[in-house]
Amino acid sequence: MTTTTAAPKRLIVAITGATGAAYGLRLLQVLQETPGIETHLVVSDAGILNLQHELGMRLAELEILADVAHHVRDVGAIIASGSFQSDGMVVAPCSMRTLAAVAHGLSDNLITRAADVMIKERRRLILMVREAPLNLAHLRNMTSVTEMGGIIYPPTPVFYHRPQTIADIIDHTIGRIVDLLNIPNSLAPRWNGLAAENRPGPAGH
Numbered sequence: 001m002t003t004t005t006a007a008p009k010r011l012i013v014a015i016t017g018a019t020g021a022a023y024g025l026r027l028l029q030v031l032q033e034t035p036g037i038e039t040h041l042v043v044s045d046a047g048i049l050n051l052q053h054e055l056g057m058r059l060a061e062l063e064i065l066a067d068v069a070h071h072v073r074d075v076g077a078i079i080a081s082g083s084f085q086s087d088g089m090v091v092a093p094c095s096m097r098t099l100a101a102v103a104h105g106l107s108d109n110l111i112t113r114a115a116d117v118m119i120k121e122r123r124r125l126i127l128m129v130r131e132a133p134l135n136l137a138h139l140r141n142m143t144s145v146t147e148m149g150g151i152i153y154p155p156t157p158v159f160y161h162r163p164q165t166i167a168d169i170i171d172h173t174i175g176r177i178v179d180l181l182n183i184p185n186s187l188a189p190r191w192n193g194l195a196a197e198n199r200p201g202p203a204g205h
């Protein structure tokens, strides 16, 4: 009798120099804990700066969470080619510089090249863009990426689940990102409708 093993789901995670390195870190942790996922990590130079500034982490400490780590200037890496079969890519967080490069097909480093591959191969691309306020160039670039099939997912917090900690806020957002990758998860409570939310508990609260 032959047994077949499902091929791992291959996902690319990129971290760029927008604020919110914690989103990329949490995504990598979740993917590492999920069986059957192979992760490929790329971090931009500004992403490395923010990793250190916001989380006090060195790149090497992040890279051990991924199956494969690539250098951002290694445009000859396997993930730079459409022949490398991957299931999607998330840029978490995504700076306006990287958004602009993706929107205009620049492929000027491994992150923007891998994103370009996702678009041309019609694979899932999620950009967790972060800036405020947004200028017209930012808005137009988001429109371009959306028109090309990418998903713009700004990491905006929600409050309807009454988060108690920053970790709760991050988990809710990463739960939705993982949903978009079709990976089962229970990272955040799901909305059951207002009626269910307001139903009195066992003690009448």
Ligand SMILES: Cc1cc2nc3c(=O)[nH]c(=O)nc-3n(C[C@H](O)[C@H](O)[C@H](O)COP(=O)(O)O)c2cc1C
Residues within 6 Å of the ligand: 015, 016, 017, 018, 019, 044, 045, 046, 047, 049, 050, 053, 094, 095, 096, 097, 098, 099, 130, 131
């Ligand atoms: C502490 C810090 C926070 C930043 N936050 C943002 C941000 O939220 N959004 C953004 O678009 N750029 C932000 N930047 C600027 C980018 O890091 C900068 O534009 C950089 O060139 C982006 O390069 P990359 O896309 O290759 O990572 C920030 C920079 C620093 C140092």
